[in-house]
Amino acid sequence: MRIRLTVNGRTQTLDVEPRTSLLEALRDGLGLTGVKLGCDRGECGACTVLARGRPIYSCLALACESRDVPLETIEGLGAGGLHPVQKAFIATDALQCGFCTPGQILSAAALLRRAPRPGGAEIARAMSGNLCRCGTYPKIRKAIRLAARMR
Amino acid sequence: MTDTKRVVTTTVEIEGREEIAVVEVPAFEPAPWGKAAGLDTVGHSVPRLDAVDKVTGRARYTHDIRLPGMLHARLVRATVPAGRVTKLDLGRARVLPGVRAVLTGADLPRIPWLSGEPLFGPAVHYWGQPVAAIAAESEEIARDAVRLARVRYRVGSFRVELPPGKTSLRTGHFGVTPPETRREERGDVTAALGRADVSVTATYRVPAVVHQALETHGSVVHWDGDRVTVYDSTQGIFRVRRELAEHLGLGQHQVRVVTEYMGGGFGAKNSCGAYTVIAALLSKATGRPVRCVWDRHEECVDAGHRPETEFRITVAARRDGTLEALDVQATVAMGVAGWPGGPGRIFQELYRCPNVRVVQRFWYGNVSGMESFRAPFHAEGAFALESALDLLAQKIGMDPLDLRRKNHSPEDPLKQRPYSTELLGECWSSVAQRIGWDAARKRKKNAGRFVRGVGMASQVWGAAGGPPAYAVVRLNRDGTALVQTGTQDLGTGARTIFAQIAAEALGCRSRMFASSSATPTQARTRTIRGAA
Numbered sequence: 224m225r226i227r228l229t230v231n232g233r234t235q236t237l238d239v240e241p242r243t244s245l246l247e248a249l250r251d252g253l254g255l256t257g258v259k260l261g262c263d264r265g266e267c268g269a270c271t272v273l274a275r276g277r278p279i280y281s282c283l284a285l286a287c288e289s290r291d292v293p294l295e296t297i298e299g300l301g302a303g304g305l306h307p308v309q310k311a312f313i314a315t316d317a318l319q320c321g322f323c324t325p326g327q328i329l330s331a332a333a334l335l336r337r338a339p340r341p342g343g344a345e346i347a348r349a350m351s352g353n354l355c356r357c358g359t360y361p362k363i364r365k366a367i368r369l370a371a372r373m374r
Numbered sequence: 375m376t377d378t379k380r381v382v383t384t385t386v387e388i389e390g391r392e393e394i395a396v397v398e399v400p401a402f403e404p405a406p407w408g409k410a411a412g413l414d415t416v417g418h419s420v421p422r423l424d425a426v427d428k429v430t431g432r433a434r435y436t437h438d439i440r441l442p443g444m445l446h447a448r449l450v451r452a453t454v455p456a457g458r459v460t461k462l463d464l465g466r467a468r469v470l471p472g473v474r475a476v477l478t479g480a481d482l483p484r485i486p487w488l489s490g491e492p493l494f495g496p497a498v499h500y501w502g503q504p505v506a507a508i509a510a511e512s513e514e515i516a517r518d519a520v521r522l523a524r525v526r527y528r529v530g531s532f533r534v535e536l537p538p539g540k541t542s543l544r545t546g547h548f549g550v551t552p553p554e555t556r557r558e559e560r561g562d563v564t565a566a567l568g569r570a571d572v573s574v575t576a577t578y579r580v581p582a583v584v585h586q587a588l589e590t591h592g593s594v595v596h597w598d599g600d601r602v603t604v605y606d607s608t609q610g611i612f613r614v615r616r617e618l619a620e621h622l623g624l625g626q627h628q629v630r631v632v633t634e635y636m637g638g639g640f641g642a643k644n645s646c647g648a649y650t651v652i653a654a655l656l657s658k659a660t661g662r663p664v665r666c667v668w669d670r671h672e673e674c675v676d677a678g679h680r681p682e683t684e685f686r687i688t689v690a691a692r693r694d695g696t697l698e699a700l701d702v703q704a705t706v707a708m709g710v711a712g713w714p715g716g717p718g719r720i721f722q723e724l725y726r727c728p729n730v731r732v733v734q735r736f737w738y739g740n741v742s743g744m745e746s747f748r749a750p751f752h753a754e755g756a757f758a759l760e761s762a763l764d765l766l767a768q769k770i771g772m773d774p775l776d777l778r779r780k781n782h783s784p785e786d787p788l789k790q791r792p793y794s795t796e797l798l799g800e801c802w803s804s805v806a807q808r809i810g811w812d813a814a815r816k817r818k819k820n821a822g823r824f825v826r827g828v829g830m831a832s833q834v835w836g837a838a839g840g841p842p843a844y845a846v847v848r849l850n851r852d853g854t855a856l857v858q859t860g861t862q863d864l865g866t867g868a869r870t871i872f873a874q875i876a877a878e879a880l881g882c883r884s885r886m887f888a889s890s891s892a893t894p895t896q897a898r899t900r901t902i903r904g905a906a
Contacts, residue, residue, distance in 0.1 A: 242514065256438035257431015259637070261588040262670045269588055297431035309429040313421050319865030321428030322588045322637025328429060356588050356638045357865050 226290050230255065231299025239286040246270045248286035249296060257297035257325045261354070268353030271326035272296050276337075278330045278352070297325035300332060308332045311370035312363075319357035327353045331367045340371050389641075389750045390715015397842045404879070415878045423870045424635070424863065433635045436607040437667060439594040445474055447649075447656050447666035448516035450506040450523045451676070452498040455740045456532035459496045459505060463524040467508055470522060472515035475659045477507040477652065485621045485651060488710050488743075489550045493648060498527065499710045500740050502675035504648050509656040509664050532740040536579075536684055536707045552736045553714035560722065561729030566699035570690035573699075574765040578687070580754040582707070583680040584673070585747055589637025591677050592667030595653035600624075602654055604631045609639040609862055617646035622654060633862045641746030642678040678745025682707040683717060685758035689765075695772050695780040697727040704755070705735045711743030712736070717755030719788065724759060724834045726783035749835040760831035773815070775806060775830055798832060805830065847876050855880060 227236050230253060237252040246263075249255045249272065258281060261269030265283040272281045273295040300306045308331045311317070318324045327350065334341055334349040341349065346367050355363065380399040385392050407413060427433040450464075464476050479494035487493040494506060505525060510516035567573065587607075594605040602624065608614050611631040619626045636643070653666035668677055683706050690699040700721050706712070718732035747753065767774040782799050785792050805811075809828060819826040845859040857876045863869045 240514065250438075251440075254440070255431075256434065256440075259435075259588070260437065264670065267588060297429075301430050305426070305429070312429050313425040316422065316425070318422075318425065318428050319867075320587075320589075320636065320638045321424070321433050321865060322435060324428050325431045354588070356586060356640070 224287060226287055228253070228286070228289060228294065229292070230294045231296060231302065232293075237286075241285070241287055243286045244282055245272070245284040245286050245289045245294075246281040248289075249281060249294075252286070255296050255298050259322055259325065261323070266354070267323070268326045268330065269323050271329045271353060273329055273333055276333060278333045280352070295329070297329060300329065306332060307370045307373040308335065308366070311366040311373060315362050315366040315369055317359050317362035317366035319355075319359055323353060323355045323357075327355065327363055331363070331370065334367070335371055335374065339374060341367065389746045390719075391713050395842055407878075413878055415874045418874075420870065420874065422867055423873055427635075435589055435635045435637050436592055436594065436605050436633065437589055437637070439605040439665070441594060441596060441663035444594065444663040444665055445509040445511065445656065445660060446513040446516045447507050447509045447653055447664050448513065448520045449504050449648075449652070449666075449672070450508070450520050450525065451672070452501060452503040452505050452527070453525070454498055454527045454529045455501040455534065457498050457527045457530040459498060459525060460528050461524070461526040462506060464506060464508070464522075466522040466524070467519040470510075470515065470519045472511040473508060473519045474511065474662070475509040475656050477509075477655055477659070479506075481659075482655065483623070487648070493651060498530075500675075500742050502672070502742065504652070504676070507652045507656060507666070509660060534739050534741050536682055536705060536737060536739070550738060552708070552738050555736070556714060556716060556718065556734040557732070558718055558722070559729075559731040561699075563699045563701050563729045563731035566729035567688065567690050567701060570698040571693040572766070572770055573688055573690040574762060574769055575686070575688040576758075576762050576765055578685045578758040578761055580680075580683045580685075580757055582682040582709075582741070582744075583747065585638075585640040585642040585678065585680075585745070586673065587638030587640055587642065590668040590670065590673040591643060591647050591649055592665070593647070593650040593653045594663060594665045595650065595657045596663040597654055597657040597661075600628055602629045602657075604629065604650060604654070606631055606633055606650060607636045607639075607643060608633050609636070609641070609643045609864060610645065611862060612860055613644060614646045614650060618650055618654065621646065621651050636862055636864060639864050640748050641750055644746060648676075676742045678743060678747075679709070679741075680747035680750070680754065681709065681712060681744040683751075683754045685717075685755075687721075687758050687762045689762045691766055691770070693770060695767075695770060695777045697725055697781045699729040699731075700727050700759075701731050702758070703733045703735070704758075705737060706744075706751075707737050707739050707741075709739055709741040709743045711738075715751050717751035717758075720752045720755035720834060721759055723786065723788045724756070724783075724832060725778070725781040726787050727781065749833065752833060752835050756831060756833045764829060775802060775811060778802065778830070778832065798834075802830065802832075845872060845876075847880070849880075 225238050227234055239248050246258060246260055249258045258272055259269035261267035263282045265280040270281040271278050274292045301309050308328050312328060330350055330353050338345055346364055381396055382399055383396050386395045462478060468476050482494055485493040488499060491497055508516050508519045510519055589607050592607055596603045606614055611633050615626055615629045615631045619629045649666040653664040656664040683704055686703045688701040691697050702721050704717050714736050716734035718734045721732050722730050763777060764774050767777045784796050814828045845857060848856040855876060857872050859872055861868050
C-alpha cells in the first residue's frame with residue numbers, strides 16, 4: 224500500500240505492507256537510520272521518534288497508522304544546528320557506544336518542550352523508556368539538566 | 375641503519391586464552407611518558423571526536439549498512455534442546471516468492487563449529503542452534519519462509535543447569551570431555567586452615583547472564599569475485615578476518631572486515647559468528663550482498679553469556695583480620711562451548727594471602743556457548759570472594775572496609791611484582807569519604823524481610839594489551855595527520871584516545887583532531903589492542 228509520511232517537516236510517499244512497522248518504514252523506506260532497532264518489542268527505546276511532539280516506540284507503531292501524524296526523528300532535531308540537548312550530551316559526554324543516543328536525545332527533547340525545568344523525578348520518569356547498556360544514565364541526567372539551563 | 379628487523383614469537387594471554395603471536399621488536403621505542411611529562415593533550419578531558427556523529431544519528435552502525443541489491447537472511451533454529459534432525463524439508467520455503475537462496479548442511483562445505491561438529495550438522499545440542507538459513511528480498515519474506523520450514527527431530531536427553539555437586543562432569547552433552555580440572559595452589563592451604571583463628575565457608579551460585587548489547591550480533595557480507603567484504607558488529611576485526619578466512623578456505627588478504635561504529639559488545643563480539651559465515655555463503659550463492667542480523671530473541675539464546683558458576687569458598691584468617699588462607703572450588707557451566715579461563719585468578723590476585731588453593735572444574739551443558747563478559751570470570755569470582763569476606767568481617771566484628779585495608783596488596787600477589795600504578799587503597803578512601811561510609815554503615819534499614827544498607831567490594835582486572843599492537847601515522851603536507859589503527863571504538867573512546875596520543879607525540883593539537891575524526895579505524899594490515 225502507498226502511504227504518505229510527514230517526517231521532519233517533509234511529506235514523502237512510500238510503498239509499505241500493512242504489517243510494516245513505522246520503524247522499518249523510516250529506516251528502510253526513508254533511509255533514516257538514526258532511528259535504531261534494538262529490541263523490536265517496545266522495551267529499549269532505541270527506536271524512539273516523536274509523534275506530534277510526544278516520544279513513541281516506532282517499532283510498535285504501524286507505518287500505515289502514522290499517516291497524518293507529524294513525525295520527528297533525530298535527523299530532523301538538529302537539522303538547523305545542534306539542539307541544546309545534543310550540545311549538552313556532547314558537553315557532559317553522556318554517551319559511549321552511541322546506539323541508544325538518538326532515542327535518549329529525542330525523549331529528553333520532548334521532556335524539555337513540555338517541562339522546561341524538569342525535576343529529578345520528572346527526568347527519571349521521562350527517560351525510563353530508554354535503556355543504555357553502557358550505563359551512561361548519570362551523565363544523561365546531567366546532560367538534561369544542563370540542556371534545561373542552556374535554553 | 376639496517377633493514378633487518380628483529381622478530382620474536384611470544385605467547386599472548388587474553389581473558390584466559392593463550393595465543394601465539396609473532397611480534398616485531400621495534401628498533402626505536404620512545405620512553406613512556408611519566409607523571410612529570412607535562413602532557414598537553416593526553417590525560418586532558420576533550421569532547422569525543424565522534425560525539426557529533428552519535429548525537430545526530432549520522433554514525434553508521436553495522437545494522438545501518440544498506441548495500442544495493444542486499445538480501446536478508448533468517449535462520450531456521452532447533453526447537454529442541456538436544457537430539458538429532460531427522461527430517462529437514464524446506465520445499466515450501468524455497469518456492470515462496472522473494473526467497474533467493476536456501477542453505478542447509480548439504481549445501482555447505484564442512485565448517486567445524488561446535489567442538490568439531492559441522493555448522494548445520496544434524497546433531498542438536500541446544501535450543502536455538504542454527505539448522506538452516508534462508509535469504510530473501512526482505513527480512514519479512516525471510517521470516518515467512520522460516521515459518522514454512524518443516525523440521526523433525528529425535529529428542530535426546532539434556533541438561534541446562536549445573537548438576538548437583540557430586541555428579542560427574544564428564545557426562546555432559548554429546549560425550550565430549552570438558553576441559554581438564556585446573557588445580558592451583560600457593561603456600562599450604564591445608565596447614566593454614568588448621569591453624570587459623572577463624573574461618574567461614576559459603577556456597578555461591580552466579581547465574582548465567584546475557585550481554586544484551588543494544589546492537590545485536592550481525593554482519594552484512596558481500597562476496598564479490600574473490601574478495602569478501604564484511605561489515606560486522608565486532609570487537610575484533612582481525613580475529614573475524616582470520617576465522618572467516620579459515621572457515622571459507624580463503625586467504626586473509628581476500629577478506630576485509632569493517633567496523634565503523636558498533637552498538638555495544640561487552641565481550642560477546644570477539645569472534646567470527648555463525649551470522650558472518652552464513653551471510654558470506656549466501657552472498658556467494660546469490661552474488662548479492664547479504665545481511666544476517668540476530669533479532670533480540672536470538673541475541674538471548676545464541677549470542678553468548680557469562681557462564682553460570684558455582685563457588686564453594688572457605689576463608690581463614692587471624693583474629694585481627696589478616697587473611698591466612700583461601701580455599702576455593704569453582705564449577706563453570708560453559709554451555710556447549712567455552713574455554714577454561716576460569717574464575718580462579720581473582721582469588722590469587724586481589725588480596726595479600728599467603729595460602730590460596732583454587733580448583734576449577736568445567737562443564738558442558740545444553741545451552742549456547744559462553745563468551746567473555748566484562749572482566750570475564752573475574753566478575754563472578756569477585757562476587758564470591760567479596761561476599762565471603764563480608765561474612766568474615768561480620769564474624770570477627772570488623773568493619774568490612776578495614777578488613778580489606780588490612781589485606782591490601784600494593785604488589786601483584788600472583789606475579790609477585792609491583793603494579794605500574796596501584797590505586798586501590800586510594801580508591802577505597804575516596805569512595806568511603808564520598809558516600810560517608812561510617813555514617814552510612816550505621817543507617818541500616820529493615821523493611822520486612824529486606825535489609826537495606828551499604829557495602830563495598832573490589833575488583834581487579836588486567837586489560838589485554840599488546841603486543842602485537844601497531845598504529846600508522848601519516849603526515850600530510852598541510853600539517854594535518856592521519857592516524858590509522860585496526861581497533862574498534864566500542865564506546866570506550868578509542869578514536870579520541872589515539873588522536874590524543876598522536877597529537878601529543880607530534881606536538882600539535884586542534885587540527886590533528888579534525889583530521890583523525892574522519893579516519894577510517896580499520897587499517898587492513900595492522901592490528902592493535904584498543905581501549906578497554
